[in-house]
Structure formats: C-alpha cells, structure tokens
Amino acid sequence: MAALRLGPLLRYVDEDTATVWVETDGPCEAEVRCEGSAAGGTARSWRVSGHHYALITVVGLEPGTETPYRVLLDGTEVWPLPDSDSDLPPSVIRTPQPDGRGELRLAFGSCRWAARPADSHHDAMGPDALDALARSAFAGGTLPDVLLLLGDQVYADETSEKVRAELAERRDLSEPPWDQVADYEEYTSLYYESWLAPHVRWLLSTVPSCMIFDDHDVIDDWNTSAAWQRDIRATNWWRERILGGLTSYWVYQHLGNLSPGELAEDPLFTAVRSAEDGTELLREFAERADTEPETARWSFRRDFGRVRLLMADTRAARVLSEEHRAMLDDDELKWLREQALTAREEYDHLLIGSSLPWLLPPAIHDAETWNAALCAGSRGPRWARLGEKVRRAADLEHWAAFPSSFDSLTELIREVGTGAEAPATLCVLSGDVHHAYVAEPDLTRLPANTPDVAGTPGTPPELRSRVLQLTCSPMHNSIPAFIRVGFRFGWSGAGRLLGRALARHGRAGRPPINWRLTGGPWFGNHLMTLTTHGRSARLGMTRAKATARGVRLARILERALSPSGGPVRD
Template identity: 65%
Template sequence: MAGLRLGPLLRYVDWETGSRATVWVETTRPCTAVVRCADGSSGSSPTFAVEGHHYALVVVTGLTPGSSTAYEVLLDGRRAWPLEGSRFPPSTITTPAVPQPEEAGPVRIAFGSCRWAAPPAGGHDLSPGSRLRSSEEDAIGPDALDTLAARLAADPTAVRPDVLLLLGDQVYADETSKATRQRIAARRDLGEPPGAEVADYEEYTHLYDESWRDPDVRWLLSTVPSCMIFDDHDVIDDWNTSGAWLEDMRRTPWWHERIVSGLMSYWVYQHLGNLSPDALAADPLYAAVRAAPDATETLRRHAAEADADPAGTRWSYRRVFGRVRLLMVDTRAARVLDEQERSMLDAGEARWLRDEVLTDRAAYDHLLIGTSLPWLLPPLVHHAETWNAALCRGERGGPDGRWARIGEKVRRACDLEHWAAFPESFRQLSELLREAGRGPDAPATVCVLSGDVHHAYVAEPRWSDSVPDDTSGARILQLTCSPVHNSIPATIRAGFRLGWSRAGRWLGRGLALHGRTGAAPMDWRKTGGPWFGNQLMTLTLHGRKAVLTLVQARERPTGAQLETVLERTLTSND
C-alpha cells in the first residue's frame, strides 16, 4: 500500500484563469496520486521514479476562480492527506478572482532565504569564541517559517500570503545536522571525502525529509503556493565563485556526483513545481521522465549536461500574479567564469531577462526580480568585491601576477561573489532596471528581492541625472531579507554595520582607487535597516500601491511570535 513520504506541496496557482493549480508529492511506492477538492475539482497523475524514490506533480483543473477549497490527497484510492488526527486546519487551494484589473484585490508576496531545518552538527559562530552545538538550537532563535505556520494554523481566518518566495539555501548540502550525519554514517565512512557533507541523490533526499517533514512547515507548504530558486548551499558554499574554484572542485573525486545529484534533486524537489501546467506540457524532459519506468539515467544525463554546458539549461522563470510580474533569476548555474569575460548571467540568460523586463511593460504595475544574491550591497562590501574582481582580472600585475593570486584567495575566504563581483553584469542590471523604471509605461515599483547576506535592509539607487523626489517613474528598491532560520555571528553584524557606515564608504572608495575600478554607475543609500534575526518580508501590492512589512520570529513566554519590525508604504500612487 502506497503512503505519503513527503508533501503535499501546493506549488503553482494559475493567476490567468484562476482554475488550475499543481500539487507535488513524494510517495513510498509507485501509485496514482489524486488531488480531490471539496468543490468537485480534481487532478491525478501516476508517479515517476528517480533513484528508488517516487514522485508526482498533480495538475488540478476545474477550480472555481475567486474561491478557497479544501483538498485531500489519495494514493491508489486511499486517503493519505490530511493525516489521521491532524491538529492543523484543512489544506486549501485559494484561487484569484481574475476580475478586471481595476477590481483586482491585493497580492501578498512573502519572501526570505537561508533556512536551517536544524543547526549543523559541526557548530557555527555566534560570537567571538563561541560555538553552536546541535543541542543549542534555541541559541539561533525560532524559525520564521515555523512561526508563520503556527500563526496561520491557529487562526484560519488570518490573512495568508498569496505566494511564498524561497530565495535560496532551502537545504544545506555542506552543513548537515546531527540527525542527517547519523543517516549518512549508516551508509558510508564519514572519514572519506566528502565526509559529513552530502555525497549523492539519496543523501539529498535526507535533507528534504528533514526540512519539509517538519509538521508546521509541511502544513504551511501544503496550503500556501511557493516559488523557489537555488543558491550556493543547495550545492556547496561559494558554488561557482570563479573559474579557478571550479577547476579545483572538478579535480576532487567526489565533486561530479555532488553537482549531478544536486541538480537532479533540485529539478525534482524545487524546479518542477515552479513551472506552469502549460510549461510542463511542453517540456520534453518532463515527458521523458514520466514515460520512463525508471527516470534516473534520463535525469542524470540532463544534470550532467547542465553542469557541462550551463547555457543549455534555463533555471530562471517568470510568474504573473495579476498585474505583478515576477522574474526569478538563476545567479549560480548561469555564470560565465572566465576572468576576462566574467558575467553573472550567460548571454542567453541576459537576453531572456531583458526581454522579460521590457516586453509589454504596460501589462504590469509592479516588477519583481527575485535573485538570491543582492544587487545593492553595503558600499564597503560592494567596493571590496569590485576591487577584488579587478585584481583577479589582472588590473595590477597581470592575470598571472601576485595580486591576482592574492585576489583569488581573498575572494574565496571572504565570499566576494555577489553582483558587485561581476562588475559588467552589475552595470547591465542597473541600466536595465533604470530603463524599466522610466517612461510613460513605467510600473509603480521595480523591486529586487534577495537574501543570502544574513540581515535585512532596504536600499535605493540614485543616478546622477535623477531629479530629487521625481515621481514620474518607478520607485526602484533593493529589498533584502535573510535569514529565515540561521545563525547571525557577531562578526557579521559588526561587519555589515561598518559596511553601511560613512567610514565604510570611505574605505570602499580607497579600495576602488587601488583596484582602478572606476565609479559605480549610480549611488545608493540604505533607507531601512540593517535588521538582524530570523525574519520574513511581505510585499502587499494593490493597484499601483505597495506596502512593505518585515516580521521577526522572537521567543516569548507564550511561545514564538512574529513581531512586526517595519511597515512602510513604498508608493501611494493610484
């Protein structure tokens, strides 16, 4: 008899028709998965197999626009969800009313990144001289995702996000918990590389078990649609930092299996649910996986090709929520790493992003760019990264000189690999966002949504020819929110505070002079933060109005609570 191993996850809800959704499940054996809704709508799919695991992505059709309907999951005709005796409210699928644009209600988009399901067994810095042991989970505070789930489960009438954006580091392949290490140790010798890090597909499934089987998070993901994109820890810290880094990794005996397994598991557990029913129907890889008795080799071949030729695979995608356009951008696998042609996005990916941003701008009031890595960083960090990129490029002493070698060491030691570390890509993105935010068809806001850097902040650019308080174009913002659940070392807090300070700006300018990097295409300033803690941001978009909220999970005598740290109107334009 088939059982439900993981899920269900409500992934895609169709905002164009209001009548379709997708639900992802992992089962214990081959079966037919059925999603049956209380309003009579339904969908079914046979499972497909990868490495002895069984999955289905069920397309539900016939949903009523503007409704919220409870659903259940049946496996070979037997109910597997809701779980017997569940303390949670029914899982529901909520669809938009898809009215005329002027009648549309608000769109609520919650986002964040960097979530440890459990602290790593090896410890992590909290303050100088201190270590976090796995028995000290309370030291990093409550999980913001867990706390959101508890709030919504306790009050079924509470306002829920329309979608949850998970902007990277959904799992940590290189920082495993005590429980995961024990499971790995039962399979192989931890004394052999890669040690307690994840080695293959089966061990990746342990990470998703640990992360998504958490009862509160499991219920939350069953009832709030989600969009996901990877970052480095989904594979390994500093993934694709540089060409030299990649050469070193490819010389290790375990790397090939890690990257292939990482991309395979990402496709199954995260990427597949990002796609619309129409995109799924047109995807030859999805068709081949579903048709194969065992899709392991089909998917392994795809992942190996994606690693060997990143330009041949697109992980980025577009989602539309009424008059809100979201572009989720791959800033890890799509990189060009040659020092003389270094780019955050390959040429095809850059063209895709430009076309998606500028095509039919009148169709959206708000443009959201989801990129795990922030576009605008604290000025000191930004200049440190552009300086480092110049050294590694050979600006001082040539590409084989001493400064280039020092630059590569510093780059890896200090994680200097954000947009600023790809100066030409930073310039291109800045100009693209500026172009998107100008002219008669400009949206009300252009927001870059990011995580990664373990603090939250709001930053705004100002070009030299901008008119002060000009309201004729879009308000362009960098909105960064991280972590959902992770440690915040004291050194990181101090470093980022310095990075935003006046002294940090001066230090940054000194680095720019030494690296001969030239001036940035514009200036920017922090208009909110920095905030440290386990947190989530939410954008509430209604017509051309936008409101930003930041909540933090804090432990109180009555239990963990989400407390509002910021609520700010970004634009009040009608």
C-alpha cells in the same frame, strides 16, 4: 498500498488551476480531491533513483475562492494525515481574483537551516520564521498568497546530527565529502528534514511557493570563479555531488516553479514520466547543465495578476572566465531583458528575484569590485593570485564581483522604470547575506556619453518607478557577532571611505549609481512581505520571536511604497 512520504506541496496557482507535488513510497495513482467542488486532478507517479513522485494538476477551480483539498493514493486518503495534530487546519487552495483584481501578499526570505549543523559553534539560531508564520496563522494572523524562497532551502555542506547519522550508515565519513551530502539519495534526507516538520509541512501544503537555489543548496560559494571550478572538478567526489544537487533540485524545487502549460511542453519532464526510472535522463541533463550552462534554464517567470516575478538564476548561469566574467550568460541576460520589457502595460509591479543582492552595503560593493579588478589582472599576476585567495576566503562573489553584469542589471532597471509604461514599483528581492535591509538607488545619474530617451546627451530620463533593493535573510540561521559588526560598518561613512580607497587601489572605477540605506539593517530570523493592490504597494517586515504564547512573527516595519513616497524607515 503506497504511502505519502513527503508533501503535499502546493506550488503553482492561478485563477482556475493549481499543481500539487508529492513524494510517495511506491508507484501509484495520486489524486487531489477538492471539498464541495468538482475541481480535482490525478497523475501517475514517476520514479527517480528508486523514489516515487507525482505532480498533480488540479483543474476546475473557481477564481477568488478558498477550497479545502485532500490527497489520495490509489483511492486511499493519505492527507490530511490520519494521526495529524488537531491544531492543523485543512490544507486549502486559494485562487486569485480574476483579471488581477484584489490584494496580493508575497512573503519572501532565504537561508533556512531545518536543524542546527552538528558541531556548530555559531550563536543561537532563534525560532524558525516559516514555523512562526504557520503558528501566527493559527492564532488569527494572515497568510501570504505566495511564498518566495530565495535560496539555501537545504544545506548540502552543513548537515545536522540526525542527517550525519544517516550518512554514516551508508559510508565512511572520514573520506570525502566527509559529513556533507554525496549524492541524490543523501539529498533526499535534507528535504525530508526540511519539509517534514508538521507546521512547515502544513504551510507548504496551503501557500503556493516559488523557489530558486543558492550556493548552499550545492556547496558554499558555488561557482565563485573559474579557478574555484577547476579545483573542485579535480576532486574525486564533486561529480556525484553536482549531479545529485542539480537532479534533486529539478525534482524537489524546479518542476513546481513551472505552469501546467510549461510542464506539458517540457520534453525532459515528458521523458522522465514515461521512463521506468528517470535517473539516467536526469543525470545526463544535470551533466550538461553543469558543463554547458546555456543548455538549461533555471530562471522562470510567474505573473500574479498585475504583478510580474522574474526569478533569475545567479549561480548556474555564470560565466567564470576572468576575461568575460558575468553573473548571467548572454542567453539568460537576453531572457531577463525580454521578460522585463515585453508588454510592460500588462503589469503594475515588477519583482526581480535574485538570491544575491544587487545593492550591497557600499563598502562591501567596493571591496568586491576591487577584488574583481585584481583577479582580472589590474595590478599584475601577484595581486591576481592574492585576489583569488581573498575572493574565496571572504565570499566576494555577488553582483558587484561581476561589474559588467551589475552595470547591465542597473541599466535594465533604469530602462524599465522610465517612460509611460513604467511600473509603479520595481523591486529586487534577495537574500544570502544573513541580514535584512532596504536600499534605494539614485538612478538619475547617467553613465558618461549616454543619451536619454529624447536623444539629449547628459540629461537623465524621468524615473517613474519606485526602485528598491529588498533583502531578507535568514529565515532560520545564526548571526555571528562579527557579521553584525561587519555589515553595520559596511553601511557607515567610514566603511564607504575604505571601500572607495580599495576601489582606487584596484583601478576599478566608480559604480554607475549611488544608493542609500533606508531600512535596517535588521538581524534575526525574518520574513518580508510585499502587498500590492492596483498600483499601490506596502512593505512589511516581521521577525520570528519566542513569546509566552509560543513562537510568533512580530511586526517590526510596515510602510507604504509609492513612486513619489518618502524613504522606508524602521
């Protein structure tokens, strides 16, 4: 009899349909049964590298309802766990109101260590924000309707003592890739560690989730530059790492981002389910996705009533040649533009999910544009070689390090935010940088010689949307003191002056917009929540804290967001 190994994870939910992902220890028929309802679904498991999975489509749900569910394998109930803690409530599927009516709460964050890496010299981590979210719900708090995980769900390059012990049973850790994960099998250990903690497991079983990778899901500073890529591809261990990373991401994260309709039309998913073992199919796909990024799309769109989420792949879709450096290749940028500009009347709020912030502290933005200019040869070959060393050492590879892409995203946001069909809010949701903040751009300044929508040069169009950079990181990680000092300096007046001096040295020019810090910076383990109702929106910020009553989320900010509202302040 098959047993439940990992999950269930509630992934996609709309008014009457949901998907539930599970991993089992053998082939089986997986079933979801809903309490007091005819809703449910079954799926036959499929196999990858000796592991068995099922993605069950649940149909027949009623809009605007909360339905408890159970998971059965070959007719035997395996969830809730027979010996589960009594304080864990039933797992439920909550469907939205029809036609986008009602309130929507989206919680988001990034960068989560399940456990401290072995031999870590970092500061204390503090409580886990996902664990705190679950425990706060048990104490009467409100769960979000959707959880957006914006990268670094697992750390392939920073493993815990428990995982390292498992790796040591398979191979010699004195050989590359040492105590980092090497292949698909070792990636599974990361997901077990990350998703099996009881409260987090329950949370992921009852709150729908959307996910995208960032660098640590594969390796620190993944796809920083063409030179970085050449160097790592020359090693004897990288090919298995990248194939294991992309294949496991497809299985554990990517599939659940897709709707049942998209899954039904996905030829790779169909082929994997039909194969005796889908390993070689997925390895071939992962090889193409790494060497020919245009053959795979990890970006995706989700509509939650009148809220549209566009989750952008800012890692695997990069163009790395210094002559044509871009955060998104042409196909990805075209897709992002089409999804943002098509049928704007159908949404009131646009969310662009980017694991890396669009708007950084100004000093860091200018340092990255300076570095990009040096690496492109603005001051000759010697400075270019130095620039590459600095880029890798200082992690200078955000949107600012791809200046043409920064400009393209800025112009897309400006275009979407103007005109009669502009959404009430347009937010870029990001993580990565191990602190949280709110930044607001001034989009009224047009680039030189750019006509407005009426064709009058030099007159900016009227911006109708409230545009915000919302950055929330980490959910569970350490915040070394030097990072706190560096980011505070990056927002300071002195930091701005230093950044401008660097940009002038690199002949990088000025960014097309200005922006200011209007919330934060905050340090600790956080979750941000964006709550929408009609064309209104509210921003909430919570920090995980250990209290006498246990781990909880403490509110540190709540503000209304309206197109004409004042700045967000903590």
